[in-house]
Amino acid sequence: MAKSSLDKKFDQIRKREEEKTFSTKKRSRIVNKFLNNRLAVLGLIIFTIIILASIFAPLLSPYDPMRVDLRSMRQPPSFDHWFGTDSTGRDVFTRVLFGGRVSIFIGLGSAILSAVVGIAVGCYAGYKGGWIDVIALRISEIFMSFPQIILVLLLVSITGQSLFNLMAIFILTGWGGMYRLARARMLSLREEEYVQALRSFGLSTFTICYKHMLPNALSPIMVNITLSTAMFILTEAGLSFLGLGVPLNIPTWGNILNVAQDILILQNYWWMWGPVGIVISVFVLCVNFIGDGLRDSTDPSQQG
């Protein structure tokens, strides 16, 4: 008697199982769950496109972002200039690409570095408690209670305007939030029984808090990294707008957007600020989608 198609399928599965070729672990669980989230994947794709476009900007655009061309001032978008040109005839598309390099670097870099500092301090202090925790908490409060703008002004007047000063300030003011988040998670996690079990084996503090506890504290931190990436990009734009951020000669998204403070440009030359505004929004949105996806996929209690 001929076997039904279902039987055949079962036979195949059994055969593969016997040959041990039946690999259940092609991709890690986290990657699988992330890929199931459509918005997150979309976010990741656009995020990657924007980053790659910024990195390979010289290949994508024939223009120099700094070169002034007075013959082609304030041209609307055309085949030669996709996003038009600005008041000094520089190609806006090229400037958006090059500006992305700096803006993304500042946003992502400061967010990740401040998270690294915040997590390193927060995990240890939160798990250990005692005087280490008290001191770390007070220090973070001092940094968080200091107005960012004043710090920027101070540092700019002492060391001059530069990209790295700006990042240093972002990290100094940003690590406190991450620290508190990590600490709060650790405080609740350290009462869990699996942590007690690890302690009953006498494992070292480092193994317990960075290897076993940290993965369970990571999901809110991931979301926070993405949110602060977005925030840092926007803050950079704001500070550059005031002339306190990145020096004006370096194109950043903030510096490009800067021209919108002129009511004439705002009303008549939409291409000078419109596209870059959209790029900032889309990028920030993508980063948030990725954050959402990461949160869901790294949360082990959620199945997917």
Place this chain on the structure above:
Amino acid sequence: MKKEILKLRGLKVHFPVQAGVFNRVVGHVLAVDGVDLDIFRGEVLGLAGESGCGKTTLGKAILRLVEPTDGEVKYISQDDDETELTSLEKKDMDPFRKKLQIVFQDPHSSLNPSFTIFGSLQDPLKKFGIKSKEERRKIIGDLLEAVNMRREYMDRYPHEFSGGQRQRIGIVRALCLEPELIVCDEAVSALDVSIQAQVLKLLMQLKKEKNLTYLFITHDLSVTEYLCDRIAVMYLGRIVELCDSEDLYNNTLHPYSEALISAIPVADLDKQTKRIVLEGDVPSPVNPPKGCPFHPRCPKATDICKTEVPTLKKYSTNGNEHYASCHLIDLPEIS
């Protein structure tokens, strides 16, 4: 001849209570307040009492998961070497951590959700000198089979298991370093009755196979009855009665134990049991009553109970040692 494995002498765990702006210490929670207890090799010692009486704290203090305030925990090895554990440095504790392990109450928080079973169990093995991954997988696999689970389960995550299965994994974790004493901290309380029986049976079987000693912490006296060789009853951080488990049920000496036993449901319609209902709650361990800590709730309390603290005295019932701390016992005290 019975040999001790642990001797507790005057063990105290006090937690400071802080209040006010400057976190001044305004008092202490006397969670464990002077416990003397011997645990013998190969026995199952039940530790019973209401919630908040300090059972769990006592169990954790033995393992130094909670630092004892005062008193001694002596571990006696098979070669009769005595070691005092509470005064040891952290790293000197390691050889004894291997001997003393714990199974926790809540199967939902006792496993790390981010790691597979193998992932969360392998670090202790690594620490205690099992270097090759193959060997670690073999040890954990064998133990999983010993608790009636499949070897392959070690690569699964905790959320894929039921409560009873997780509790058995918790037992595997406690067993993986081949301990001598396991503190079962309400190990079956969170499970439903049919699973409880299954896990208890498993624990007894493992005890036989591996020569274990259990300190079985529970609030459920009906569980201890079938399980334990001896039972200690705790009230407000102190042991009020300690005896063979049969004697606790048949020759109860302390009025508190009587009340606890009368609360066990009996599955017999014709049998009328007299229930002793205790009035009120356990008094605050921050500020225990003067005299016998049980006197405000004791149905038999007399004047002496209000002023004098009873000590744990030795009596004899059925020819067995029977300790109790109550002023109102008529039996002759033996020394």
